[in-house]
Amino acid sequence: xxxxxxxxxxxxxxxxxxxxxxxxxxxxxxxxxxxxxxxxxxxxxxxxxxxxxxxxxxxxxxxxxxxxxxxxxxxxxxxxxxxxxxxxxxxxxxxxxxxxxxxxxxxxxxxxxxxxxxxxxxxxxxxxxxxxxxxxxxxxxxxxxxxxxxxxxxxxxxxxxxxxxxxxxxxxxxxxxxxxxxxxxxxxxxxxxxxxxxxxxxxxxxxxxxxxxxxxxxxxxxxxxxxxxxxxxxxxxxxxxxxxxxxxxxxxxxxxxxxxxxxxxxxxxxxxxxxxxxxxxxxxxxxxxxxxxxxxxxxxxxxxxxxxxxxxxxxxxxxxxxxxxxxxxxxxxxxxxxxxxxxxxxxxxxxxxxxxxxxxxxxxxxxxxxxxxxxxxxxxxxxxxxxxxxxxxxxxxxxxxxxxxxxxxxxxxxxxxxxxxxxxxx
Ligand SMILES: Nc1ncnc2c1ncn2[C@@H]1O[C@H](COP(=O)(O)OP(=O)(O)OP(=O)(O)O)[C@@H](O)[C@H]1O
Ligand SMILES: [Mg+2]
Numbered sequence: 001x002x003x004x005x006x007x008x009x010x011x012x013x014x015x016x017x018x019x020x021x022x023x024x025x026x027x028x029x030x031x032x033x034x035x036x037x038x039x040x041x042x043x044x045x046x047x048x049x050x051x052x053x054x055x056x057x058x059x060x061x062x063x064x065x066x067x068x069x070x071x072x073x074x075x076x077x078x079x080x081x082x083x084x085x086x087x088x089x090x091x092x093x094x095x096x097x098x099x100x101x102x103x104x105x106x107x108x109x110x111x112x113x114x115x116x117x118x119x120x121x122x123x124x125x126x127x128x129x130x131x132x133x134x135x136x137x138x139x140x141x142x143x144x145x146x147x148x149x150x151x152x153x154x155x156x157x158x159x160x161x162x163x164x165x166x167x168x169x170x171x172x173x174x175x176x177x178x179x180x181x182x183x184x185x186x187x188x189x190x191x192x193x194x195x196x197x198x199x200x201x202x203x204x205x206x207x208x209x210x211x212x213x214x215x216x217x218x219x220x221x222x223x224x225x226x227x228x229x230x231x232x233x234x235x236x237x238x239x240x241x242x243x244x245x246x247x248x249x250x251x252x253x254x255x256x257x258x259x260x261x262x263x264x265x266x267x268x269x270x271x272x273x274x275x276x277x278x279x280x281x282x283x284x285x286x287x288x289x290x291x292x293x294x295x296x297x298x299x300x301x302x303x304x305x306x307x308x309x310x311x312x313x314x315x316x317x318x319x320x321x322x323x324x325x326x327x328x329x330x331x332x333x334x335x336x337x338x339x340x341x342x343x344x345x346x347x348x349x350x351x352x353x354x355x356x357x358x359x360x361x362x363x364x365x366x367x368x369x370x371x372x373x374x375x376x377x378x379x380x381x382x383x384x385x386x387x388x389x390x391x392x393x394x395x396x397x398x399x400x401x402x403x404x405x406x407x408x409x410x411x412x413x414x415x416x417x418x419x420x421x422x423x424x425x426x
Contacts, residue, residue: 001253001282001283001285001286003282003283005250005251005320006279006282006283007190007247007250007251007278007282008247008275008276008278008282009275009277009279010272010276010279011275012056012191012274013056013057013060013208013266014275014333015057015060015061016054016055016243016247016271016275017141017246017247017250018070018242018243018246018247019054019057019061020235020239020242020243021235021236021240021242021243022054022058022061022232024230025045025047025058025059025230025232026058026061026062026065028045028228028230029045029062029147029205030065032044032203032205033062033065033066033069033169033171034069034106035073035205036201036202037069037071037169037201037385038167038202039196039199039201041196041199042162042190042203043225043226043227043228044203044204044205044206044226044228044229045062045204045205045206045227045228045229045230046177046205046206046207046208046211046223046227046229046230046231047059047204047205047206047207047208047229047230048125048208048210048211048229048230048231049207049209049231049232049377050209050233050270050375050376050377051272051378052270052271052272052310052339052363052379053232053233053270053271053272053381054232054271054272055175055207055232055381056164056175056210057189057271058206058207059075059114059175059205060075060207061171062171062173062246063075063171063205065367066171067199068171071168071169071170071171072095072099072163072168072169072171073170073171073172073173074088074091074092074095074099074170074171074172075091075173075174076088076091076096076172076173076174076175077174077175077176078174078177078178078179078180078208078360079174079176079365080178080364082147082180083184084122084132084180084188085119085148085186089119089120092116092155092159093113093116093152095159095170096109096113096116096162097158098111099112099168100113100162102166102167102168104166104167106165107167108158108164108166109162109165109166110161111139111158111162111334112158112159112161112162112274113141114139115139115142115154115155116142116228117139118139118140118141118142118143118144118156119143119144119151119152119154119155119378121161122144122145122146123333129159131199142154143155143158143181144314148183148184149183149187149190149256150184151187152187152188152190152191152235153187153190153191153193153194155191155205156191156192156194156195156200156366157195157198158196158197159202160194160195160200160201160202161200163200163201163202164180164193164200164201168201169201169202169203169234170201170203170360171202171203171204171205171367172202172203172204172205173205173206173207174204174206174207174208175206175207175208176344177206177207177208177210177211178209178211178214178308178364178367179208179211179364180358181420182214182216182219182394185211185214185219186215186218186219188204188225189215189219189223189227190219190222192204192226192227193222193226195270196226197337199360200262201312204227207232209214209228209364210367210369211226211359212229213367213369213370213371214368228267234268234269234270234271234379235269235270235271235274236269237264237269238265239269240264240267240269240274241255241264243271244260244277244278245260247278248278248282248288248290251329252281252290253285253288253289253290254288254290255289255290256289256290256291256292257279257291258291258297259289259290259291259292259294261275262292262295262296262336263278263281263295266295266299266302268380269310270379270380273302273306273379273380276304276305276306276310277295277298280298280301280305281294281295281298284297284298288382288425290397299378300335301369306384307384307387307388309311310378311378311384311388312363313380314364314381315384315385315388316357316371317363318360318363318365321356322356322360322363322365323389324345324346324386325342325353325360325387326360326365326366326376326381326385328345328346328383328388328392329342329366329374329376329382329385330382330383330385330386330392331392332345333382334380334382335374335375335376336369336373336374336375337373337374337375338372339353339372339373339374340372345392346393350408357374359373360408363378363379364375365377365378373379373406
């Protein structure tokens with residue numbers, strides 16, 4: 001089939017040709033946005049799920065919906081190395097200017113800008129590269145304590161009041177929310193708590209890996225009451241098939257039933273994988289319907305592409321010790337995995353593995369589900385690791401065979417130091 005007409009769209013955040021299986025979430029978002037517009041309280045949304053399940057796509061769709069309902073919107077993506085304040089400040093500035101352009105009387109928008117200015121002045125962010133150009137006086141003593149949990153709610157109050165005064169509503173969209181630290185998340189939750197208490201028209205719709213298990217104490221209990229956490233997961237078979245069939249049907253083509261079943265078997269319904277398989281099957285097919293043999297021909301190419309791109313980019317960012325930790329998880333079979341089991345598999349005390357686990361969480365490779373248990377953030381990652389490192393050894397050494405043999409033969413010198421083992425074996 002002509003690749004130029006290929007309807008599939010594998011890629012980060014690329015809108016799929018058919019947004020299958022997300023009706024419930026879209027409905028929930030619609031209710032939320034409309035209720036807040038009508039000044040009724042409603043839980044904000046935190047979409048959580050693994051890599052490549054379509055969280056960003058959903059955020060973009062809901063943002064479109066919000067705009068069509070005349071919301072003013074802000075959309076940001078959190079990073080490992082940027083503070084929340086530095087991320088939000090320039091967007092909030094744009095938002096305030098946006099509100100200022102809406103006809104209306106009152107001074108709440110101007111006041112909002114002065115509060116933003118004092119907020120920025122108190123936070124140690126290198127604003128040099130974010131030229132905010134706020135040529136207004138700041139409001140000393142407001143939102144400038146330097147404590148985010150105090151200042152952010154004040155800033156949000158000013159924003160909510162400004163929106164209310166201009167008879168509009170604000171929807172904030174934050175992607176990759178797991179990159180915010182505890183303190184930032186907690187401040188955000190406190191700020192949204194204020195919005196709900198005062199009935200102000202500000203909603204937050206966020207997406208990322210599950211954050212709730214990482215939260216503690218008060219912010220956790222607030223979060224549970226203030227947000228709903230729809231799980232964005234793999235698509236059930238009927239939706240997965242629709243995600244493949246609908247787009248090709250629009251071009252007068254179809255998949256036969258066996259080919260759809262094979263793609264579902266290979267992808268387990270994960271949206272990103274569905275797009276990759278659909279894309280290759282289309283390019284390989286010469287006529288309609290697209291049959292099982294075509295999909296089977298595509299299997300190797302897709303697996304190779306996924307290994308080289310989707311999986312490999314993440315894998316290459318890891319140290320040998322981190323890779324070894326993940327390999328031990330893969331050795332245990334299907335997740336979730338208890339830290340104690342992983343430690344046993346690695347033959348190391350749990351306390352020693354803490355920093356390694358923390359750095360894997362920070363890199364977004366694993367996430368903690370509840371106390372003491374974790375899983376891969378990337379679907380089917382365990383299979384990939386087993387392909388990349390076929391043999392599990394008790395050391396993070398790069399030459400597994402030799403060290404395994406040696407470790408078995410010399411239990412006495414079986415030490416953590418893999419280099420020593422190699423030297424001994426030479
Ligand atoms: N409902 C869906 N039906 C079919 N394909 C989808 C669906 N949602 C997303 N996709 C496809 O899945 C891929 C990944 O989507 P997206 O980038 O939104 O995932 P993500 O969850 O944000 O991933 P990450 O955690 O890596 O940022 C895209 O190619 C997109 O077109
Ligand atoms: Mg995303």
